[in-house]
Amino acid sequence: MIRSEYQHHNKTKGYSTPSKLRYRIERIWRRVWLRKLILWVLILIFFATSLTSGLLIFKNEFNFRGFKSTMEAFAFERPELSIIDLNIKGANPDLSNQIKAILQLSFPINPLKININYLQELINDVESVDFSKIRITKNGILEVVIRERIPVALHRDGKQLMLLDIDGRRIGEVFSRLDRQDLPLVVGQGANYRVKESLEIYKLASPIINRVRGMILVGERRWDIVLDGNLKIKLPEKGAKKAFSAFLESGEVMKILRQDFSAVDLRNRGKVIVRTKTTVIREEKI
Amino acid sequence: MTIDFRRHRESRKKLRAAIRGGTLGLLDIGTSKIACLILKFAEGNRKSSRSEHLQDTKRLAYRVVGVATKKSRGIKSGEVVVADEVEKSIRSVVQQAQKMAATTIDDVLICFSGGSPVSKNLFGELKLETPIVETRDIGALLSKYDFGTASSKREILHAMPINFTLDDKTGLIDPCGLAGQTLGLDVNLMTVDQNALDNITQCFNRCQLGLAGAVFAPYASARSSLVEDELKLGSACVDMGSGSTGVSIFLNHQMVFGSTVKFGGEHITSDIMQAFKISFEEAERIKTLHGGVVITNLDDRDLIELSSGDKAEGVLNYDRPFVSRSELISVIRPRLEEILEEVDSQLDLGGFDHLPSKRIVFTGGGSQLPGFYELATDLFGSRVRIGRPMRIQGLPQALHGSQFSAIIGLAIEASYPQDEVWDFDMPFRAGATERFRLAVNWFKENW
Missing domain, CATH: 3.40.50.11690 (Cell division protein FtsQ/DivIB)
Incomplete structure (x- = not known):
C-alpha cells in the first residue's frame, strides 16, 4: 500500500523509464560487432540483388554466349593442353583409315571438347574391332589401341x-x-x-x-x-x-x-x- | 576472523578489464540526482593497465563520451529505499548515456555515500627479516592486521595504506628499497553497512551491470576538488550533498578520515516546504533560484512569487502568493548552520585541528548558495574555499558544477586508482580448521 502510494506520487512528476526488455534489447543492439555484422550482411545482400537483377534485366543486351566462349578460350584453349595428333595402334591400314573417318577429328583439338566415352563407343561399333582403348599421352597425342577380330x-x-x-x-x-x-x-x-x-x-x-x-x-x-x-x-x-x-x-x-x-x-x-x-x-x- | 577480500579483488579485476576493454561507466547515485558518465580510455594505455598494481601505471588518458543526469528515485540519504525505482532510474540514465556514447558499458564504478560509514585507523608493525624492505614485506605486514569488522553487518569499502613508518621515520609513501628493521603501516579502514551496499549492488545486477568498485563519495569529491597543496598539507573536503553531507580529511595525499553527516540540501528544502506550506518542488525551486545565506536590507523588499504548483493537480493553493527573500534566508540559514556545526564536530573527530594546513574546501550543490562562503568563513575562519571540480576531457561545461564533483572524482579515481590493501598479495595465514573450511567453500562454489 505504502509502496503503491509512493509510486503514484513519483509517477506524476517522474520521467519515463525504459522497460527492462527495451533496455536489454538496446544494450544488445549497441554492440559494435553486431552492428558491423548487420552492415556487412546488408551490403552483401544489396550487391547480390543488384547483380542478379541487373543480369536479369540486361540479359538480352548482354552477349552471354560470346562472353562464355571468350572466357573458355581464355581459360582452356591453351597450346600446352591441346591434342595435336591421333595414333592408332594394332590395326591394319584399312581399319585405321576407317576409324579416322569415323572419329572425324581435326587437330589440334581441346581435350575438354571431346568425349572419350563417345569416341570409344564409335570405335567399338566398328565390326572388325574386338576391343579398343583410348588415352591421351603426355605429349598431346590421342592414342587408340585396337585389337582386331580375325575372320575364320x-x-x-x-x-x-x-x-x-x-x-x-x-x-x-x-x-x-x-x-x-x-x-x-x-x-x-x-x-x-x-x-x-x-x-x-x-x-x-x-x-x-x-x-x-x-x-x-x-x-x-x-x-x-x-x-x-x-x-x-x-x-x-x-x-x-x-x-x-x-x-x-x-x-x-x-x-x-x-x-x-x-x-x-x-x-x-x-x-x-x-x-x-x-x-x-x-x-x-x- | 580472516577476511580474504575476494569481493574487492573481483571488483578490481573488473575495473582492470573494463579499462583494458576501453569503456567504463561511472555512476553517482545521489539523493536528488543520478548521474552517469561513460569514459573511453585511450588505446595506448590498455596494455599498461595489465600490470599487477594499478598504481604502477601512469595516469591513464581518457575522455568522457557519454553523459546523462536524471532526477533520482527511490533513494533516501544515499541509501536505497525502493529498489524497483532505483533500478528504473539506473536503467534510464545508463540508457541515455549509452545512447550518447554509442556503446555499452558492462562494469560500473560507483560512489557511495550511505550506509553510515565509519572510518577507523589501524596500525601494525613487522620486524623485517631482510635489511631492505621489499614488496612482499608489505603483504606480510598486512596479513597481520585484523580487518575483521566489529559486526558482521559491516562491509569494508576502503582499506587504504596511508602512512608507512620505518623504525622512527614516518610519513613514507613507498618504503620499498629502504633499509630498516621495523616496518609500520597505518591503514584507514572505511566500513559501511553491508545491507546498504548489497542493495545498491543488487540494483546494478538487475540492470546487467557489474560493480567494478564502490568509492566513498566524499573521497571521490575530494579527489576532484582538492588541489595538490591541499592534498599534501592537509585539508578537509566537505561535500554538501542533497541527502547527506560528506566529510573527508586528507593529509599527504591520503584520506586519513572520512565521515558523513546525515543532513543535506534536502533538509533545507523540506524546512522551506514546511515554513511556507508549499510543495517540495516549489521549495526546491525558490531555494535554488532565490535562496541565500546572508540577509541584507534589500531582501525584505524582494518578494518571491510562489507559483501554485502543478496546476493540473489543482490541489495546492497557497495562502500567500509571495514570500520575501529575508524570510526565505531566515529559514535556510539556521539549518545550514546546523549542518556546518555537525561538519565541525566530525572534523574534530577526524583530528582536523592537528593538520599543518587547516583548509576546508566546500563542494557539492549546497555550497552554491549565495553567501555560503561568508557563513563558512564566519564558522571556520579564513581558510575556507568553495571548490569546483577539475576539468576532465570531454565533459560538458554544464556538468563541471560543484554538484558533480563526486562523479568527476570517480573518473579521476578510475584513471589513477589508489592502492588498497587488497592490491597487495597477502601471504596465506590460516590455521588447519580455517584451511579446511576454505577448501570446503571452494568445492561448494565450484561444483
Missing part, C-alpha cells in the same frame, strides 16, 4: 557373304567368294552361331578338302557337307564328327566319291546310304 569363316546369308570370327560375330562383307578362298564357307540360317563346330568338321575333312565347297546347316540342326559335283554328305544331328571321321576312315570313301551320287547319307548309325542322281530316279519312275 565365310557365311552366306541370302546374297550377302559375311566374314565371321571364331565367335560367329560378323566382321565385314565380302563381295565374292573368290576374295577369300582361304576361308571355309558355311551356309544356312543360324550357321554363324555354330562356326566353331563347322571349323572342326572342316578340319576332319582335310583328306578331301580339295573337293569341299562348303557346309550347309539344315534346319538349324545338322550339317551337310557339299562337295563339287553337287555331292552332299549328310551328317547326323548327334555325333556328326564321329560319324564323319568313321566314314573317312573306311576304305569306301574314295570309291563312293568317285561315283556319280547326289548324296551320301551318314545319318543312320553304322549304315552309309548313297543316293544316285535324282534325275535318274525320276526317269526310272517315269
